[in-house]
Amino acid sequence: MKVVQLKMSTKQQALFIIFGGTGDLAKRKLYPALFALYQKGIINEHFAVIGTARRPWTDQHFQAVVCESLPEQDAAAARKFAAHFYYQSHNVNDTEHYVTLKKLAQKLDEKYQIGGNRLFYLAMSPRFFGTIAQHLKSQEIVTADGYNRVIIEKPFGHDYQSAAELNQSISKYFSEDDVFRIDHYLGKEMVQNILAIRFGNNIFNSLWNNRYIDNLQITLSESLGVEERAGYYETAGALRDMVQNHILQIVSLLTMKMPTTYSEADIRREKICALKALKVYQPQEVAENFVRAQYQAANGLKGYRQEDQIASDSQTETFVAGKLKVASENFAGVPIYIRTGKRLRQKATRIDVIFKPVPGNIFADQNLADNILTIKVEPEGKVSLQVNVKKIGQGYQLQEQQLDLSPENRNGQQIPEAYEKLLLDALAGDATNFTHWEEVAYSWKFVDAIRQAWDNSQQPLVEYPCGSMGPKQADELLAIDHRNWIY
Numbered sequence: 270m271k272v273v274q275l276k277m278s279t280k281q282q283a284l285f286i287i288f289g290g291t292g293d294l295a296k297r298k299l300y301p302a303l304f305a306l307y308q309k310g311i312i313n314e315h316f317a318v319i320g321t322a323r324r325p326w327t328d329q330h331f332q333a334v335v336c337e338s339l340p341e342q343d344a345a346a347a348r349k350f351a352a353h354f355y356y357q358s359h360n361v362n363d364t365e366h367y368v369t370l371k372k373l374a375q376k377l378d379e380k381y382q383i384g385g386n387r388l389f390y391l392a393m394s395p396r397f398f399g400t401i402a403q404h405l406k407s408q409e410i411v412t413a414d415g416y417n418r419v420i421i422e423k424p425f426g427h428d429y430q431s432a433a434e435l436n437q438s439i440s441k442y443f444s445e446d447d448v449f450r451i452d453h454y455l456g457k458e459m460v461q462n463i464l465a466i467r468f469g470n471n472i473f474n475s476l477w478n479n480r481y482i483d484n485l486q487i488t489l490s491e492s493l494g495v496e497e498r499a500g501y502y503e504t505a506g507a508l509r510d511m512v513q514n515h516i517l518q519i520v521s522l523l524t525m526k527m528p529t530t531y532s533e534a535d536i537r538r539e540k541i542c543a544l545k546a547l548k549v550y551q552p553q554e555v556a557e558n559f560v561r562a563q564y565q566a567a568n569g570l571k572g573y574r575q576e577d578q579i580a581s582d583s584q585t586e587t588f589v590a591g592k593l594k595v596a597s598e599n600f601a602g603v604p605i606y607i608r609t610g611k612r613l614r615q616k617a618t619r620i621d622v623i624f625k626p627v628p629g630n631i632f633a634d635q636n637l638a639d640n641i642l643t644i645k646v647e648p649e650g651k652v653s654l655q656v657n658v659k660k661i662g663q664g665y666q667l668q669e670q671q672l673d674l675s676p677e678n679r680n681g682q683q684i685p686e687a688y689e690k691l692l693l694d695a696l697a698g699d700a701t702n703f704t705h706w707e708e709v710a711y712s713w714k715f716v717d718a719i720r721q722a723w724d725n726s727q728q729p730l731v732e733y734p735c736g737s738m739g740p741k742q743a744d745e746l747l748a749i750d751h752r753n754w755i756y
């Protein structure tokens with residue numbers, strides 16, 4: 270808490286150079302997030318933004334686009350904020366363009382007295398990251414008198430090999446400490462709450478192991494279909510798009526050991542160990558522990574293969590369910606069931622921690638409910654604990670009850686968007702909620718084994734109707750263990 274308050278009260282000075290400044294991500298997420306930091310006074314006088322992309326826009330047009338991307342109610346503040354934005358038409362492969370970019374960066378650094386601090390946001394296809402990193406160094410756009418940090422968007426590679434090559438192409442020019450790999454789930458309030466709940470409460474900390482936890486369940490369900498991302502999604506699929514990053518990050522937060530201190534170095538070290546402890550499956554084990562599926566037309570919605578730009582015989586999975594095993598002292602024997610997909614019943618992100626039953630139940634004639642800790646990340650952040658209590662009245666019956674443990678919003682604060690929090694962290698140089706290269710590497714090694722088994726398998730994808738919670742095979746994955754999805 271102390272650390273966060275310190276950051277919130279510190280005014281930041283920085284020049285943002287956004288590669289892909291005309292793109293969807295910049296408009297939908299980055300400009301609103303920067304505006305929120307501006308409204309809070311965190312970036313104020315001493316900041317400027319250079320948006321770069323190929324289109325020949327003027328500063329005025331760029332500023333109008335930025336204003337349009339912001340909440341409508343603050344038009345005057347939006348205009349003042351947008352006046353800090355400059356546009357540079359730029360093809361990332363053209364060295365000449367970096368010369369112009371350098372001049373503009375120097376001019377703005379002086380004008381806004383920024384002190385050489387630079388944040389390079391790579392909001393474009395990863396195939397350009399290497400060339401951008403190289404040019405930033407060779408054309409001396411990095412400064413000697415301030416910090417130089419690179420923020421990188423997903424996907425970070427499409428398998429371990431390509432991720433390692435990508436990493437090498439960046440690490441030649443920037444040290445790991447200056448590379449901030451975004452996983453926006455790590456900026457979500459309730460995902461950040463996992464460590465608070467686990468390590469801030471002895472009642473959970475002391476029970477958080479294979480003696481007391483029966484199983485963990487993680488669901489990231491989306492109600493939307495593939496929308497405008499067909500081209501990318503066809504080559505990625507749900508495994509690469511959601512499991513390699515967001516789900517495995519949540520797994521690492523749930524299974525890591527207690528770090529020595531709440532600090533970037535200690536937390537990342539334990540997360541890396543947690544990901545290293547994931548059992549990498551052999552092909553036969555993949556078939557036993559993973560289900561892949563594709564959505565089919567139902568409830569007036571198109572099936573995946575009928576969507577625009579999707580091959581009519583596409584083998585891309587839009588749904589994955591799996592059972593993960595962890596080879597660590599505390600989690601050996603605790604299955605982690607994961608599930609994610611498109612066109613499911615509703616959009617939700619939630620974690621259920623199911624505890625083992627009381628040994629030697631004295632209420633033998635009654636069915637006791639499991640103790641379940643539920644962390645709802647989306648749509649609404651909530652935490653609850655299911656317990657058993659005596660039913661009020663005569664006799665001795667038990668009933669289950671939900672205890673609401675949701676964080677009280679004492680000051681009625683608006684919860685910041687993930688991108689706002691992560692941008693503030695990057696400004697403050699705190700990489701706790703970004704993924705370290707080794708986390709990325711272990712995640713890909715785990716995912717690659719599944720992908721390769723699927724690619725070599727004759728087993729077809731299974732189907733599920735739009736609006737369901739996935740195929741029956743995803744339920745059978747738990748039923749075979751005498752369990753069921755809580756959600």
Ligand code: NAD
Nearest residue numbers: 289290291292293294322323359360361392393394422423
């Ligand atoms: P986009 O296609 O909307 O934007 C891409 C940007 O790159 C545009 O500004 C385009 O002009 C620019 N560009 C392309 N080629 C260029 C070149 N040769 N030189 C200079 N500029 C060039 O993409 P997006 O949706 O904004 O996504 C950007 C990155 O963020 C991608 O890696 C994507 O996977 C990732 N991402 C996006 C989202 C999202 O919600 N949009 C979410 C997570 C991750």
